[in-house]
Amino acid sequence: MLEAVRATDPEIRRRALERLAAAYWRPVYTYLRLHWREPEEEARDLAQGFFVALIERDLAARWDPSRARFRTWVRTCLDSFVADERRAAGRRKRGGGAVHVPLEAEGIEDELAGAIAPSTEDPDTFFRREWIRGLFTGSVRALRDELRAAGRETRLRLFERYDLADEADRPTYARLATEESLDIAKVGNELYAARARLRALVLERLRECTSDEAEYRAEARELFGTDEP
Amino acid sequence: MNRLSDEALAHLRDVTERPELPGDRYEIHERLGRGGMGTVWRATDRELARDVAVKVMTLPAASDRERGRLQREAHILARLEHPGIVPIHDIGQLADGRLWYAMKLVRGVALDRAVESVSALPARLRLFLRLCETVEFAHVQGVIHRDLKPANVMVGPFGEVLVMDWGVAKVLGEPEEGEPAAPPSAGAADASGGAATDGGAATDSTSPGTVLGTPGWMAPEQAAGRAHTVDPRADVFGLGRILHALVGSEPPRRLAAIVARAEASRPEDRYGTASELAADIDRFLSGTAVSAYREGALEKLGRLVERHRVAILLLLAYVVMRSLLFLWGDR
Structure with a gap:
């Protein structure tokens, strides 16, 4: 996808940017809400404007893969964009122009209720974590859709109860087995299958958001290979 | 869907990385470390009822x-x-394509941490000698480590020294990617295999220029x-860099000369x-002349005095006693 973002054909570039906006919408919006502390409407407006600017002003064509990862570049551009917008005397209402970026906004405010950005955190670390959260959130949604479509309700329930819970609320395998009338080995197998599929979905999304094999592998190593937030 | 909490996110990252080894021979526990x-x-290892370390690649090759390479x-x-090199027990591939291998579990600490509790210079140098033995053994087998540093040297509870992470090692005489075949260098007794890569600082290519x-x-x-x-x-x-770190900022001159020779910029200026x-470290420890340092007459005398201090003190004591007895007898 990132190759296409820098394509010379404007139509290919435009389609790639729309897909990119969909992939980055969540971390960008969360960053605006929590890091820049923009109100809901303003954040929505800024996010829309940012992606429109990426497309209409061809900002993405200026990205140099040899100097920064795309994620870092997006965050830097976003900071500049917000600063510029704040400097400007009145923000124009966006979204009604020639380009409309489909933003998956539904439910995100509920998700953000009570969430706060650590005041001392480096913006890049914060954006990176939100980007990872977005990657996993989208993948969990996709996994949920797949399991429902395949009639794997038990597997989905086990996954949600065990892997999406905070540690304090996480039941034991034995309890899950009793409550679901399964043996413990079956619980383990179902969870293993769900996790394996989730991993594959995360990696698929990661591949979409990276420019080449080297960046994909570097990001994957950071995603799975470090304790960094 | 609720926002994934930081805790749930960390858990998901953990469980999606945690390997499920085929069969039921190995039960995976906690993560010990991460590399590049x-x-x-x-x-x-349930079959042999022992703990092992399992290294799993982050992604399929x-x-x-x-x-x-792996x-x-x-x-x-x-x-x-060799006792200084971690033995490997098993190798395989996960269902998702990731490669893994099981090896001896080393219970110890990295060299830089281990020497925090070893203040005496001779004791530190004896640890270093064990490290040299292991590296020399690998060289004789035709293998160059290429990533020696304190973090890659473990010291066990009984003072055993183990060289870890051979991920960027090179087998002499075996061409790597992009490299023409070359005859083994001096000291390479055997050659088979090649280079693999791992470790935080190592890249995953061995082409020229990398x-x-x-x-x-x-x-x-x-x-x-x-x-x-x-x-x-x-x-x-x-090894010279490690020695440098072990001996501190103001080592004795002869030891400083050994360090300088080991970490010389030009390979031809180093120990072969x-x-x-x-x-040379052994000579330093035993108080004999080291090859890396040409000493003056006074320094040589000082070293000999230092080396034979006990004998010289005994001799002096004897001479003093005899003199006193002689003087006493004259009265």
Whole structure:
């Protein structure tokens, strides 16, 4: 996808940017809400404007893969964009122009209720974590859709109860087995299958958001290979 | 859907990385460490009822070539049977394509941490001698480590010294990617296998121009991207850097000279082998002249006095006693 973002054909570039906006919408919006502390409407407006600017002003064509990862570049551009917008005397209402970026906004405010950005955190670390959260959130949604479509309700329930819970609320395998009338080995197998599929979905999304094999592998190593937030 | 909490996110990252080894021989426990290419887990080998370390690559190999590198790293470990090198037990592939291998679980601490509790210089140097022995053994087997640094040296509870992470090791005489076949260098007795890559600082390519190793610890010729042309003296440089870190900022002159020779910029100015370096350390410990330092007459006298201090003190005591007795007898 990132190759296409820098394509010379404007139509290919435009389609790639729309897909990119969909992939980055969540971390960008969360960053605006929590890091820049923009109100809901303003954040929505800024996010829309940012992606429109990426497309209409061809900002993405200026990205140099040899100097920064795309994620870092997006965050830097976003900071500049917000600063510029704040400097400007009145923000124009966006979204009604020639380009409309489909933003998956539904439910995100509920998700953000009570969430706060650590005041001392480096913006890049914060954006990176939100980007990872977005990657996993989208993948969990996709996994949920797949399991429902395949009639794997038990597997989905086990996954949600065990892997999406905070540690304090996480039941034991034995309890899950009793409550679901399964043996413990079956619980383990179902969870293993769900996790394996989730991993594959995360990696698929990661591949979409990276420019080449080297960046994909570097990001994957950071995603799975470090304790960094 | 609720926002994934930081805790749930960390859990998901953990469980999607946690390996499920085929069969039920190994039970995976906690993560022991992470490197550039993979993660090391503690595991129980149920068949042999012992704990082992399992190294799992972060991703499936991108190509047969990359797969070959990990296999070669395993083969390098398998061929280096030495008390200072971690033995490998098993190798395999996960259902999702990730490669793994099981090896001896080392219970110890990295050299830099281990020496915090070893303040005496001779004790530190004796640890270093054991490290030199292991590196020399590998060289004789035709293997160059290429990433020697304190973090890659473990010291066990009984003072055993183990050289870890052979991920960027090179087998002499075996061409690497992009490198023409070359005859084995001096000291290489055997050659088979190749280079594998791992470790935080290592890249996953060994083509000419690629920098392999860790900045600050690797030899200048390696840092210049000539990793495929290095010989055992690159490891001598790494040993020199480790020695430098062990002896502190103001070592005795003769020891400083040994350090300087080991970490000389030009390979031809260094010790030719790890055993030559070890021999000089041994000489330093026993108080004899070291090859790296030409001493003056006074320094030589001072060293001899230092070396034979006890005998000289006894002799002096004897002479003083005899003199006193002589004077006493005269009265």
